[in-house]
Amino acid sequence: MFRKSVYITFVALCLHLAAGFVLAQDFEKSARLAASSRVSIKNVAGDVLVQGYDGDTILVRAYKEGRDRDRLTIEDFSTDSALDIRVKYPQDCNCEATIRFEVNVPRATSYEYDAFSTVAGNIKIDGAMGTLHADNVSGLILMRNIAGVMYASSFSGDVTIEQASETQTRSNGRWRRGWRRYLPYDQPVGSVLAKSISGNVKVSLNQLDRTNLNRMEFSSTSGNVEVKMPDTLGAMVDMSTTIGKLETDFPLTVVKSEFGLGGTARGRVGDGSRELKITSVAGNVALRKN
Template sequence: MPSWTVDGPRRLTLVEPVDQLVVRLDSGRVNVFGTDGPARIEVTRTDGRPLVVEHQDGKLSVRQRTPRDWTLLLRLFGRDSGPEISIGVPARVRVDLRLHEGAVVASGLTEATRVDVTAGQVTLMGLAGRTTARLISGPVEALGVSGDLTMETVSGELVLADGTAERVRASTVSGAITCDLGNPGSGEIQLGAASGSVTVRVPEESDLDVRLHTTSGKITTDFPQLQPGAAPSWSSDRRGRLGAGGGSLRAATMSGSIVLLARRSGGI
């Protein structure tokens, strides 16, 4: 099994095939992107803790070798910013990225991408296949994502733009959700927030079955065909069909507002 210990800036190129990438870091900045060439890793910064890179049976793994007492000391002295790593892999590689604290950028991947970060931020660009991003604290920004997209956070903002995902599930407890969508066709969009707001913009010619519900917030919409549904007096509900209603849009909040905007044809 090829293995490398990296304790400073270094570039690695793997000549053997890679079909899975697994990254496990306490902290750091990670950029993973799809490439036509062989898999490669560039470490531009370390923090004194060695990185272990291993490749076996098509699985490429990157992890930190950190004794527990080192981790505590580095955090006490403010040196736990973590490494900076860029990893290029074939676009159809399955990717699993997990950080306790830091920033992740994933782009150009087409199979399955999973990102778990406790505190930090995640940026997803041009992904396809099945994409999942989960954070406790921090924002997720998804740009040009297709396929199946799941975004979850406790206190961060969720932003989706220029996406053509057939299935979108976005949920947050105290953050806001902002989506600027193309016509989802027969797709399924589910958005949920507890105390945060939900803002969605779709083309005015969209084909959607729409249901909007808030317990104590306010609903505003550019689509007059959405009518109040059966709901208790303390809550608000709007539902109806846009166009042929081939896809579905569901948005629900506890105390946050819901805004559904129409993108005019030829407009912005």
């Protein structure tokens, strides 16, 4: 009898938790779009988390959290050729609520991601292809393993862009610890622009698109900017900082300020096929070999 009672209690608890999990998901949408279609998700308060996967459908899930969660509205302006999701807050509402978006995108299909945005929250994008725009006011921006063009802008958060370049090695169906693997969406990147006003900007790229002349610009007003590029880099480089330290692993002409603060480094690296600009006003700037 005791065991039966415990079992019933356990089952009831599991059902309660499962119901709570289902209720926690407040919005769900799937869309199968042609390549180059427009994708836009605009949040206000809360994270936007995007992950590439091996499917052919864009999956969007949203979770409302906080005391005033029921006062927030998720609006769907999507069409047959575009995904457009927006968050609406009631007027004059000092709402205590956030929305977290979790998005799965086909990593092998190129889209025009013209807005992954939030005012207060983090934006993390891993394994997507196409042209990506990400911006927020407060919170970090992380872009990893992106094939295509990237634009990232944050007012007070750090911006990090990372690209994998790995060789395939498997053992017993698992990736070995310490070994590096090739990622199918690891393709050369095109133009990359990343900036922050008061945060740091950190970039690490291993492959660059050699078929197009592209522009790369990384800047911060009061943060540090560190950029790592392959030693095969070909670019016209322009680096500067007003009151910070400047360092480079590439052969550039470095000119220090006569007042002992800041400096510039300019010159041609390799074939000079692209523009590379790295600037900060009150932070350090560095160009490293990856």
